[in-house]
Amino acid sequence: MFKTGGLLVSLEGIDGCGKSTQFELLQARLAEKGIPFIAVREPGGTAVGEGIRKVLLQTSYSLTTEAEMLLYLAARAELCKQIILPSLREGKMVLCDRFIDSTQAYQGYGGGLDLRWIKQLNWQVTGGRLPDLTFILNLSVEKAAERRGSSLDRLEMRDLSYHRRVQQGYLKVARQEPERVEVLDAAMAKDNLFTVLWSKLQPVIEMYYKMRSDHDFQ
Ligand SMILES: Nc1ncnc2c1ncn2[C@@H]1O[C@H](COP(=O)(O)OP(=O)(O)O)[C@@H](O)[C@H]1O
Ligand SMILES: [Mg+2]
Structure with a gap:
């Protein structure tokens, strides 16, 4: 952990599970504690990325x-x-509201694309930097x-079985990388x-700042 500097945390899960809600709560907590962070959402976060987001969510396109x-990967x-x-x-x-695992879950497990292909492309665009912690x-x-x-937008309109494959896909990702991925019961x-x-x-942030020893974490 922390080998390449910084602390990368991602939130994942199917639409409506509560990611954005937890993302907001997390930002508020970090701000309250004076911990510096930046927050990004996928797809988006850059000018081109926000344009791609619009294309992806358009109900009139059939992609x-x-x-x-590939559009997600471009963003x-x-x-x-x-x-x-x-x-x-x-x-x-x-902090990322969705990241690499969304592609595995949606286009891989949900859409049937080759999981190794997705992994390889993710690796290329992220420079191999995996999140330190994924929820x-x-x-x-x-x-x-x-x-x-x-x-419902274009992506949410898909059938129930697609969404079930995505949800189960996320759990498969978690089983493959238990040291990085924490599954939380979002029904709470x-x-x-x-x-x-x-x-x-919290312990991960504490460990990170202890290692850097330039910020008093309370
Ligand atoms: N733990 C929760 N219990 C009940 N409703 C929730 C909970 N978390 C979020 N919601 C509600 O569910 C809806 C979807 O939440 P949201 O955070 O936008 O999910 P996501 O970003 O994963 O799509 C919102 O209306 C939100 O207020
Ligand atoms: Mg959201």
Whole structure:
């Protein structure tokens, strides 16, 4: 951990599981503690990335899974080169609302693309920098749909079996990399879920700052 500098934390899970909610709570907690960080969301975070996000969420386009995956990777390439990797090199903490595992779960396990191909492309665009810690917010497809309500974008309109494959795919990713990935039960109330998330993240942040010894963590 921390070999390449900085601290990279990602939040993952199916749409409606509560990522953005926890992301907000996390940013508030870090701000309260005076811990510097930058927060990015995928796809997006750069001018080109936000343009790609619009293309991906348009209901009028029908994209092949390959094209969809490559658009996500293009957005990620920009985000990594322009923001994530330079910030990590400066020793900053970077929070990502979705990152590499979304591609494995959605286009790989959900869409049936070759998982090794995705892994290889992820490796290329991230320079091989894996997150130090990834939280997968695990929630049933039915509960997530309930939370999302009725207005669905292009990606959310897919059938239930697709979303189930994605949700199960996330759990497979977690089983493959247990040292990096923490699965949290996202069915909890948001404040309780955040308490669990913070209890896992806090020691990692403490360890990071102890190693750098240039910031008093309280
Ligand atoms: N723990 C929770 N319990 C109940 N509802 C939640 C919880 N977390 C988030 N929500 C609600 O569910 C919906 C989706 O949450 P959101 O954070 O946007 O999910 P995501 O970013 O993963 O798609 C929002 O309306 C949000 O207020
Ligand atoms: Mg969100």
